[in-house]
Each structure stands twice: as structure tokens, then as C-alpha cells.
Amino acid sequence: MKAFTDLILKIGRVDRRWIFLVLAIVVFIPILTPIGMPIRATVTTKVVYDAIENLPPNSKVLVSVEYSPSTKPENHPMTISILRHLFKNDHKVFVTCLWPDGQFMAQDALKQVADEEFGKIYGEDYVFLGFRPGNEAVVKGIVSNIRKLYTVDVYQTKVDEIPLMKDVNKFSDFAFLFTSSAGYPGTIEWVQYAADPTGVPISSGVTSIQVNEVMPYVQSGQMQGVLAGMPGAAEYEALIDQKGSATSGMDAQSIAHLVIVLFIILGNAAFFIERKHSKKY
Amino acid sequence: MSMTAILGAWIAVFLTLGIFSYLYKDNPFYKIAEHLFVGISAGYWTSIFFWTQIQPNLFGRLWPSSEFSTDSFWYTIYNGLGYLSSSVFPEGGIDKGHDMHLIYLLPMALGIMMLLSLIPKINWFARWGIAYTVGMAAGLRAYGYLNSNVIGQIKGTAASFADPNLPFFSLTSPSIFNSIVILVGTITGLLYFYFSKEHKGLLGKVSKVGIYFLMISFGASFGFAVMGRISLLIGRFVDLIKYSGSEYLNATVWVLVIMIIILGYDAFKGSGKGTTVSEDAV
Numbered sequence: 256m257k258a259f260t261d262l263i264l265k266i267g268r269v270d271r272r273w274i275f276l277v278l279a280i281v282v283f284i285p286i287l288t289p290i291g292m293p294i295r296a297t298v299t300t301k302v303v304y305d306a307i308e309n310l311p312p313n314s315k316v317l318v319s320v321e322y323s324p325s326t327k328p329e330n331h332p333m334t335i336s337i338l339r340h341l342f343k344n345d346h347k348v349f350v351t352c353l354w355p356d357g358q359f360m361a362q363d364a365l366k367q368v369a370d371e372e373f374g375k376i377y378g379e380d381y382v383f384l385g386f387r388p389g390n391e392a393v394v395k396g397i398v399s400n401i402r403k404l405y406t407v408d409v410y411q412t413k414v415d416e417i418p419l420m421k422d423v424n425k426f427s428d429f430a431f432l433f434t435s436s437a438g439y440p441g442t443i444e445w446v447q448y449a450a451d452p453t454g455v456p457i458s459s460g461v462t463s464i465q466v467n468e469v470m471p472y473v474q475s476g477q478m479q480g481v482l483a484g485m486p487g488a489a490e491y492e493a494l495i496d497q498k499g500s501a502t503s504g505m506d507a508q509s510i511a512h513l514v515i516v517l518f519i520i521l522g523n524a525a526f527f528i529e530r531k532h533s534k535k536y
Numbered sequence: 537m538s539m540t541a542i543l544g545a546w547i548a549v550f551l552t553l554g555i556f557s558y559l560y561k562d563n564p565f566y567k568i569a570e571h572l573f574v575g576i577s578a579g580y581w582t583s584i585f586f587w588t589q590i591q592p593n594l595f596g597r598l599w600p601s602s603e604f605s606t607d608s609f610w611y612t613i614y615n616g617l618g619y620l621s622s623s624v625f626p627e628g629g630i631d632k633g634h635d636m637h638l639i640y641l642l643p644m645a646l647g648i649m650m651l652l653s654l655i656p657k658i659n660w661f662a663r664w665g666i667a668y669t670v671g672m673a674a675g676l677r678a679y680g681y682l683n684s685n686v687i688g689q690i691k692g693t694a695a696s697f698a699d700p701n702l703p704f705f706s707l708t709s710p711s712i713f714n715s716i717v718i719l720v721g722t723i724t725g726l727l728y729f730y731f732s733k734e735h736k737g738l739l740g741k742v743s744k745v746g747i748y749f750l751m752i753s754f755g756a757s758f759g760f761a762v763m764g765r766i767s768l769l770i771g772r773f774v775d776l777i778k779y780s781g782s783e784y785l786n787a788t789v790w791v792l793v794i795m796i797i798i799l800g801y802d803a804f805k806g807s808g809k810g811t812t813v814s815e816d817a818v
Contacts, residue, residue, distance in 0.1 A: 275559045282769055286777060298708050328771025329764065355584035388589045391676055406633030407592065413633045447680030451688055463764030467757045474710075474718065475692020477684060484760065485767040504770040511766045 260528050267525020274518060281514045285506035292506055299473055300490040302480030303458040306431065307340050314346045314430035315423065317397075319445065320364075322437035323356035326462050331360060332488035332501035333460030334435045338368040340495050342375055347419055349429070351405075352386040353393055353440045358409065361385075378417045385409030390440040394448040398426040432457045442469050446477055460487060537783045545784040549791045552772050557795060563802070565795060591624055592632040594647075597640045601629030693718055721749040 296304070310316070318337065322330040341348050350365065352358045365383060369375040377383070384405045387393045396404035402424055407413055414420045422428065426449050434457065436442040442459040446469075450457035456479050461469055463484030472478040482491055485508060488501035554569030599614040611629065618625040646665040653662035693715075705713040727739065728746030735743045780788035 272559060278769075279773075282766065283773055286770065286773055326764075326768065328774070329767045355581060355588070358584075386584065386588050387593075388585050391680065392672075395676065406596075411632075415633065443684075444680070447684040448676075451684045463760040463767060464757075466760045467753065471689055471692070472684070475689055477688050477692065484763055485770070486763070500774065504767065504774070507770050507773075508763065508766055511769075512763070515762055515766075 263521060263524050263528055266521050267529065278511060278514060282507045282511050285510050286504070289503060290506045292509055294486075294489050294493045294502060294505060296490040296494050297483075297487075299480045300482055300487050300494065302473075303433075303460075303482055304340070304480075304491065304494045306456060306458050306479040307337070307344070307346075307433075310344065310346060310431055312345050315349065315428060316341055316346045316431045316433065317349045317351065317426070317429045318361075319351045319353060319432065319434040319436075320357035320361040321353045321441040322360060322435060322462070323354060324360070326437040327360065328500070328504065329462045329485050329488065330435045330437055330460060331364065332485070332499050333482045333491060334360065334364045335368055335499060336488060336491040336495055336497070336501075337433050337435070337460065338364055339372065339497055340491075342368060342373040342380070343495070348381040349384060349419075349423070350381065351384045351393075351397065353390065353444070354437075355386050355388070358386040362409075378412075378419055380419070382414075382417055382419050383409045384414075391444045391448050394440070394444050398449050398453060400425055401428075427453045427455060429455055431455070433459065435460045436465065437462045438465065441465075442478075442481075443472075446472050451477060458482075460491075542784055542787070545779040546787045546791065549776060549779050549787045552776060553788075553791055553795055556772075557799065560799060563799060565799075592630070593634075594640055594644055595624065596630040596632035597634045597637040598644070599625070599629050600634045600636050601631040602634075603636045604629035693722055720745070725749050 307316075318334070318341070320334060338348065348369070350361050352361055361383065365381065369377075369381050375381055384401075385408060387396070387404055389396070393404065402414060402420075405414055408417060426432075432445060432450060432455055434442050434445050436445075436459055442457075442461055442465065445457055445459070449455065457477075458479045458481065459469060460482035461484070466481065466483045469478065469481055473481050482488055485501050485504055488499075489505045492499050492502050550565075551569045551572065554565040557563055558566040599611065605611055614625055614629065618627060646668055649661040650665035651662075653659045702715075703709075703711045705711050724742050724746035726746070728743040728750065730739070730743070733739055776788045778784075780786055
């Protein structure tokens with residue numbers, strides 16, 4: 256027993272760089288050799304899927320991109336899956352960004368999905384309005400008069416000359432909003448300044464860190480579901496039956512979690528044994 | 537594969553491994569990556585803000601092409617500015633679909649006042665701009681929070697009790713039991729932050745229940761934070777694996793080996809003055 260407690264204490268005192276190394280290894284190996292662990296959609300993901308699935312054909316959907324390359328592994332698969340779902344169901348997509356870097360992320364996703372996979376026509380099937388600085392003021396601007404805020408699209412074409420922008424004047428002209436968000440400004444601002452005041456349904460894909468912040472809006476019905484981090488993106492990929500980068504990362508994610516749980520148990524065990532020893536002496 | 541793509545891959549690999557190298561200890565590779573990130577981010581944001589807001593939405597409203605006239609004094613000033621930069625002030629006015637709105641001189645003046653904070657003698661001008669921003673943001677946020685976070689959340693917490701179709705218990709979907717848990721959590725959590733009375737007796741017991749709810753919430757936040765960080769690590773590893781291929785001239789392998797040799801040599805010579813991560817935490 257003493258040998259065991261000594262071992263636990265020794266593990267508790269290990270240099271944290273060894274822990275980093277172990278984590279790097281357990282993340283690295285499943286990426287190289289995937290196991291293919293099963294992915295089942297959670298309720299919150301299914302609600303997002305159903306909300307989009309139940310939209311009438313040719314609905315006008317606003318997709319707002321609020322993330323940068325730093326959270327690309329979590330947000331980008333969501334954006335791609337949502338665009339695939341929207342274009343598959345022949346909806347009209349309008350893309351805005353509250354983050355400057357979001358413009359490049361959106362451009363990348365649109366190029367892949369709208370242009371290469373679905374061959375959609377710019378200006379008729381989708382419009383890329385791009386980034387405007389101003390955080391929640393931009394959301395308020397889109398709600399009151401989108402044309403005042405966006406006189407030109409991202410390619411500097413006047414919105415009056417874009418066929419799809421006909422009859423689009425304010426936020427309530429959209430049937431649905433999906434925001435792919437990594438922080439401020441993002442999902443919460445869209446709920447507070449756009450969805451709640453107008454009643455336009457909103458769903459969101461958020462980074463894992465944000466899940467706790469936005470979950471109250473989901474529980475209260477202010478949001479229709481949420482895609483929670485990389486697992487949420489992987490679940491959505493499973494629902495639309497098109498696997499992508501989120502699915503391939505889930506093996507590494509699951510194994511890394513198990514290892515972290517093990518470290519937490521060992522760390523706590525070492526802490527309590529040490530405390531017991533210090534009380535004894 | 538084009539040389540630009542290969543060069544981009546090498547830079548990406550160097551910067552990723554440079555940042556990761558901090559896990560070993562503070563070192564010049566990390567410093568280079570950190571400083572480049574800060575500098576490039578600042579430059580990128582400035583450029584994007586200027587070309588998406590100041591040029592089209594401010595200058596575009598002050599000197600729109602739709603009202604351009606060579607006889608106008610206002611556009612004579614514009615032409616003068618055009619000599620400074622023809623890309624910002626193109627010939628014939630700015631064509632971004634705006635009409636002329638001279639009221640936008642006010643936000644321009646406030647913006648210039650903000651920049652005057654760089655000059656110590658007249659930096660008090662900046663307070664006017666800041667005052668406007670603070671007032672506007674406070675007003676805007678007060679409404680949003682009151683409507684969505686207070687009224688919306690109270691409605692969401694209470695509404696479920698009135699629904700006769702709800703089951704009493706369900707783990708994954710709304711139920712009366714879940715509504716009771718939310719209600720108890722909300723009330724006890726709020727009472728924990730009630731400091732006008734000492735937390736003794738009934739209030740003490742109730743607020744202790746609130747602490748448990750808060751601890752569960754912090755635990756969930758921590759779990760999600762871990763999940764998020766692992767996701768980002770996976771993203772970087774996927775890129776590193778991709779860039780280790782021969783089409784990128786084995787960028788990951790070479791950069792990793794060179795970094796390990798240099799950091800190893802530095803550690804061997806004992807000249808590394810960087811702080812280890814473990815020491816940072818002490």
C-alpha cells in the first residue's frame with residue numbers, strides 16, 4: 256500500500272512538461288490512425304438540424320461568421336456543414352461577419368461549398384456581404400436597415416445591383432439566422448439585439464468555451480439548439496451524412512479526454528494523500 | 537505545389553512550433569512568434585477597419601461620387617486629399633452607394649479627438665470621444681441585457697411549469713423536474729450573491745446549495761474549456777501532419793529537428809535564461 260501511495264505522490268509531483276508530452280502523444284496517434292468511434296447527435300444539435308430542415312424552400316437565411324483562424328478546427332466544420340445543408344435544400348444564403356478575420360473564413364467556406372461542391376451562382380443563390388466594424392452596433396444596423404450598413408458587398412458590388420438583395424431591407428426579411436461564433440461579438444449579441452426583438456429564429460455553432468454562456472438561451476427557447484464545439488460539428492456532419500474534419504478529430508478528442516480525466520484523478524489522489532500526511536506530522 | 541504555398545507552410549510550421557516551444561521554456565522562437573502575432577494582428581485589424589468602415593462609410597458619405605462637382609469648394613478639398621492618396625480618395629468622389637451626409641463630420645471629429653490622446657498637451661480631447669462611446673455602448677447594452685438576459689431568462693425559467701404536456705422526468709429533454717432544478721439553481725445561486733445579510737441559518741443553508749450549483753457550473757465550464765483547447769490542438773496537429781509531407785519539402789520534420797537541436801544545444805551549454813513553464817506556475 257505504501258509503495259502505491261508513494262507512486263501516486265511521485266506522479267503528483269511530476270514536471271508538467273511530461274503531461275504536455277503525454278497529451279501530445281495521445282492526440283497525435285489517433286489522428287494518424289483513426290479508430291472510428293461512433294458519433295450520436297445530441298438533442299441540441301438535432302434541434303439545429305430540424306430547424307433548418309423545416310425551413311420552406313428558397314428561404315432567405317442569414318449566416319454570420321464570427322471566428323478567426325485560431326478557432327478554425329471548431330467553427331469551420333460547423334460553417335461548412337451548415338452551408339452544405341442550406342444549399343442542399345436550395346435556400347438563399349446571405350453571409351455577414353462581425354469579426355474581420357471571419358471574412359476570410361467565410362470566403363474559404365463559400366469557395367469550397369457554394370462554388371466547388373454545389374456550383375451556386377453568386378448574386379442569385381448567395382451573397383457575401385462581409386465584415387463591418389462596430390460589434391453590436393452592426394447587429395442593430397442589420398436589424399433596422401441592412402442597406403444603410405451594407406451599400407456594397409465584399410467584392411465592392413453595389414447591393415442595389417445584386418438580384419438576391421431585392422426585397423432584403425432589414426433583419427426581419429430573413430427566415431432564419433445561423434451564427435458561427437467564437438466570442439464577442441457573436442451569438443449573444445445576435446440573440447440580444449436581433450433575434451429576441453424581432454422573433455426571427457436563431458441557431459448557433461459555438462466554441463466549447465462558449466457553450467455554458469449560450470446554453471441558458473437554448474434552454475429558455477431564445478435559441479433553437481446549438482452546435483457545441485468540435486463534437487457538435489461532428490454530430491452535424493453525421494446528421495447531413497457528410498463526414499469532415501470534425502469527425503476525423505473526434506477520436507483524438509475522446510482519448511485525450513480520458514487521459515485528462517485520469518490525470519485529474521491522479522492529481523486529486525496525490526493532493527489528498529499529501530494532505531493526510533501533513534496532518535499526521 | 538507553388539513556392540508561395542511551400543513558403544507559407546514553412547512559416548506556419550515555424551510559428552506553430554515556436555509557440556508550442558513555450559511549453560518547454562521561454563525561448564527566442566516563442567518570442568519571435570509572439571511578437572509577429574501581435575504586430576501583424578494590429579496591422580491587419582487597422583487595415584481592415586480602415587477599408588471596411590472609414591474609407592467607404594465615413595469618407596464615402598462625406599464625398600460621394602453621386603454629388604461630385606468640380607466647382608464645389610467641398611470637392612476641391614477632396615481633390616487636394618486625392619493628391620495624398622488616390623486609392624483612398626479616387627478621382628470623381630467615392631462610389632460606395634451613399635448620398636452626402638455632412639452630419640458624419642461629427643463622428644470624424646470625435647475620431648480625430650480620440651487620436652489626439654497621443655499628444656500629451658491636448659490629450660483631454662480624447663475624453664469627448666470616449667464619453668460618446670461609453671454612453672452609446674451603455675445605452676445599447678442596457679436594453680439588450682434587460683430584454684434577453686433578465687426578462688427572457690425569467691420567462692424561460694418559469695414557462696415550463698405551465699405546460700401540461702411536459703413529462704415529470706426526462707434526462708435529455710424539457711421536463712417538470714428539470715424546470716424545478718433550474719428554478720432552485722437560479723434562486724439559490726442568486727441568494728449566494730446576496731450580501732446584505734450574514735449567511736447564517738436558513739440563508740446560510742440555501743446559499744450553500746447555491747455554491748454547489750455554481751461549482752457544477754464551473755466544472756462544466758472547465759470541461760468545455762479543456763474540450764476547446766484539445767480541439768485547437770487537434771487542428772494544429774492536423775496541419776503539422778499535412779505540412780510534413782514531401783510536397784511541402786517535409787517542413788514539419790525539418791523545423792522540428794532544427795528547433796530541438798538549437799534548444800538542446802542551448803540547454804547543454806547552460807546559457808538558457810528562459811523561464812521554464814513549471815517555474816512560471818510557482
